[in-house]
Amino acid sequence: MSTASYALADSATMVRRNLMRLVRYPSLTVLLIGMPVVFLLLFVYVFGGTLGAGLGGASGGRAEYVNYVTPAIILMTITSAIQGTTIAVATDMTEGIVDRFRTMAxxxxxxxxxxxxxxxxxxxxxxxxxxxxxxxxxxxPSADLGGWLALTGVLVLMAFAFIWLSVAFGLASKTIESSSNVGLPLVLLPFLSSGFVPTDSMPTVLRWFAEYQPFTPLIETIRGLLMGTPLGSSLVISLGWCAVIAGGAYLWSKTLFNRESTR
Incomplete structure (x- = not known):
């Protein structure tokens, strides 16, 4: 077997190991789903009537708002995965299993x-x-088949970028306890975007921040693909942010992992 074939086989083994962890501890997946669902129900049924009335759509109520807020909740589902991955990586790095892996071929x-x-x-x-x-x-949603396929690709790319970032966070964490909090800002940033209310309803300074932080174009891309509305420049900006986050996080992770290997 070639070096690439060995690496692929070893990667498949490690993927199977992590999938077995998900099967043995289904509560991890339940928690990952639970928080976004709670936020979805909270914003739709508690705030949706009022917030939906300000959107200026045909229904102007909860029916209007659930279409508006769902893209933000989808992105929050991706960012919520950061905490679990960060903790898993930090656990492997601090409890000695990685040291044992390094003694194997x-x-x-x-x-x-x-x-x-x-x-x-x-x-x-x-x-x-x-x-x-x-x-x-x-x-x-009003997306056609092409829109759903494009959305699937974009969501996988977003998840891939943020998961690599969570791996870097886990490698950088000194303890398991500290790793559980390092990704918290990424869970909160969607609230300071166009995810829950339009940015033109915000004060000037907050509006400027919301329009130029990465989560707004990411959410607008998801919203446009789901609802069949024009994407404008949000798709290109989103792809750029995903490339920067994924590339930077991969290099950071590689550096941290190699540094630990030399100790």
């Missing part, structure tokens, strides 16, 4: 690849569950 890249692919599978399942709940409470 396995490809070094497979250790991180297993975390990334395993978390990606978990995140995709969580997104599907959240969209299912949204459909049950009145979400009515």
């Amino acid at each position: 396995i490809a070094r890249v497979s250790v991180l690849t297993g975390h990334v692919v395993g978390s990606l599978v978990q995140t995709v399942l969580a997104i599907a569950a959240v969209i299912g709940v949204a459909l049950l409470i009145g979400f009515r």
